[in-house]
Amino acid sequence: MAETKSSQQVEETKNTQENEEQTAENRQSMNYAIIGGVVGAGIGLLSNPGTGKKVVDSLGKSEVMKAASKELRRSAQEFLTEQAIITLRQSATGYMSRLEGGLLAPKKKKEEVPENTESKADNSENSSNQSEELEEIKEENKNLNERLERIEEMLNSLVESKK
Numbered sequence: 001m002a003e004t005k006s007s008q009q010v011e012e013t014k015n016t017q018e019n020e021e022q023t024a025e026n027r028q029s030m031n032y033a034i035i036g037g038v039v040g041a042g043i044g045l046l047s048n049p050g051t052g053k054k055v056v057d058s059l060g061k062s063e064v065m066k067a068a069s070k071e072l073r074r075s076a077q078e079f080l081t082e083q084a085i086i087t088l089r090q091s092a093t094g095y096m097s098r099l100e101g102g103l104l105a106p107k108k109k110k111e112e113v114p115e116n117t118e119s120k121a122d123n124s125e126n127s128s129n130q131s132e133e134l135e136e137i138k139e140e141n142k143n144l145n146e147r148l149e150r151i152e153e154m155l156n157s158l159v160e161s162k163k
Helices: 002-047 049-061 063-102 117-162
Strands: none
Touching (some): 063 117
């Protein structure tokens, strides 16, 4: 008897699930039918030249459409600004990583050579050249960072002025 009750419960849950799925499919079909009707009516109105002009004019004068267009414009400007900032940062980072990888990479230690006056002179020249190159790179990095900050400020002020 317990087995028949459990099998009945299993069948009932299956039936319930099937009914829910059919109901969901029916709702979805009904939604598609409504959307299709609205789209068809809109196309019908806009395809008639006289009615289409009236609809477009009334939409153009509508406060809701004006507000929506302003919001869309602002969103597009913010998106473009963010993308420009991201692109600038990525390019600056890539540029700096190339510089660091090429010029600032640690050089392999030379095999130890007995110290003499020529090797000491060469080492001092190399270290002075390296320090000069390092100072130039630091100065260039500083200039690039300043330029990037100015560009970000200009983009932010542009976005603020458009609001």
